[in-house]
Amino acid sequence: MDPFDEASHAFLAWLRNTGAEVSNKIELKDLRNMQAGRGVVATQDIHEDEVLFRIPRSALLTVDNSILASEIPKATFDHLGPWLSLILVMLYEHVNGNTSNWAPYFNILPSELNTLMFWEADELAELQGSMVLQKIGRASADEQFTRELVPVIREFAGVFFSGDERAQEKAEQMGDAQHLMLMHKMASLIMAYAFDVEPANSSKIADEDGYVSEDEDAALPKGMVPMADMLNADADRNNALLFYEEDFLSMKATVPIKAGNEIFNDYGPLPRSDLLRRYGYVTDNYAQYDVVELSFDLVSALATQHNIFEQARLEYLDEQGVVDTGYDICASDPYTIQESMSPELIVLLETLLLPADEFEHLARKGKLPKPEKMGAKAAEMLLQLVKARTAQYATTLEEDVGSASDVNMEGEESLKERRFAMARAVRIGEKELLRKAELALEQFIRDKNTDSGANKRQAFEEEDRPGKKQRS
Structure with a gap:
């Protein structure tokens, strides 16, 4: 049996031994020919609301389920927070190899990742101009790992x-470049899976569509859910x-779901830049969520150029929740x-x-301009x-479109070609998006100027109408 398939079979056997239930209507399939690693495919027709698999909470790779939770003080995990705590647990289970309770699960997780954290400098240069480059944060992550995780391991x-005579020596080595890269890998696996x-x-309150607020989601502990993370994602x-x-x-x-069809999860409304940063690929299905960010620095530079940058107004806008980094x-x-x-950017402008008198009038009332009434x-x-x-x-845009080649993301092109x-x-x-914004704004300005001209003509005609009293 192919080692790839052998690892899949060993994982499924382990998963069932944890008490998980896996439908006989699905299979874990090798999709490497489509650059998709493993995926879950229906082998028989599946009805709506049918359970595909059930994973016991005890099988989740979480801080609470790891041996570390009973060996390291809770205060340490509280200090690290959910994100670093799970990285620490992932490291612990990884370095313990086959003795880890989750060894068969680790064996099917990707050994190489295509997320931006692992791109070469010339590949990242292809993203020049996109704000996604500022979200990678490799240097700050290195500093955080060195400051927070390495001392705990030591x-x-x-x-x-455990049980290693060279334990202290190995702990001292955890701050070197090789082990920091291992921490990045664990962090990237968490971010992706x-x-x-x-x-x-749960005491969370969901809205009518089943979603909860971002603040409540941010407070939730993270965990690796074996099998659930084998599903590829598709917005459509x-x-x-x-x-x-x-x-x-x-x-x-x-x-x-028809037999033979792949089973997909959904990552939610992610722009393709974040899809690439977190998961290492892009697809046109997520173009509907694309975003371009205008930084506050760009706004303040333009306001300064036009001599309208006023600190008092910015402080008032900040109090009203309008000022942001982008x-x-x-x-x-x-x-x-x-x-x-x-709308916040329109209100700011x-x-x-x-x-001055209109601003003072609004500020006294604690109000803001309405974004839908934007002027020319x-x-x-x-x-x-x-x-x-x-x-x-x-x-x-024309240069990019003109240089775009037919690179098949599921084909045999080199990794660098696909990344480019x-x-x-x-x-x-x-x-x-920027081009559409530019055209829409130009049309908006033309319409405003046309309306303004029409209003002026109407006012002039009314002033000059026979029988109307003239202004002195």
Whole structure:
């Protein structure tokens, strides 16, 4: 048997031994010919709401389920927080190899990752202009691992390298480049595969669509959910969803699935830049969620250039929750300024443009301009921002589209060719958004000026109408 398939069979046997239930209507399939690693495929027709598999909470790779939870003080984990704590646990289980309770699971996780953390410098250069480069944070992660994780491993070396005579020596080596890269790998696996694990008795309140607030989601502990993370994701074809129960996590079909079809989860509304950063690939299915960010530094530079940068107004806007590090331009269909432009950015520009007496009047009432009533001056400034943002890219949209080659992401092209093609797809998506914003703003300004001209003509005609009393 092929080692790849052998690892899959060993994993499924281990999974069932944990008490998991796996439907005989699905199989774990080798999809490497499609650059998709493993995937889950239906072998028989599946009904809507049918359970595909159920994983006991005890089989989840979480901090609480790891031996480390009983060997290291809770205060240490509390200090590290959910993210670093799970990285520490993943490291512990990884270095213990076949003695780990999750060894068969680790054996099917990818050994090489394609996320931006592992791209070469020339590959990252292809993303010049995209704000996603600022989200990689490799240097800051190195500093955090060195400051937070390495001292814990050294302090509890005897636990971390249990039964090893060289435990302390190995712990001292954890701060070197090789082991920091291993920490990056564990962090990237968590970012790509981990789920927010709701407690058995969750007190969270969901809205009518089943979603909860980002603040509540951020507070949830993260955990690796074996088998659930074998599902590939698709924004259009997603047909399964993970449900949280008291003792199990159940993956259920959300629509009927035909035999032979792949079973997909969904990552949610992620732009392709974040899809690439977190999961190492892009697909046109997520173009509908693309975003371009206009940084606050860009806004403040333009405001300073126009002599409208006023600290008192910014402080007031900050109190009102308007000032942010950046403002998004989102995709919408059809594209409209109201749907795509950040309302906070429009409010910021309108406030900076207000005459002093009007601003003071609004501030006394604790109010803000309404973004839907944006005027021509704010639109003109917004247009300048869009053009300045477009100029931050090293290439134009036309150059990118003209140089785009037919690189098959599921074909035999080299890894570097695929990475260049994915970076180009991200650039093109962002530049297309900026182009749409530019055209929409130009049309908005033309319409405003036309309306203004018509109003002036109407006022003049009314003033000059026979029988109307003339102004002295």
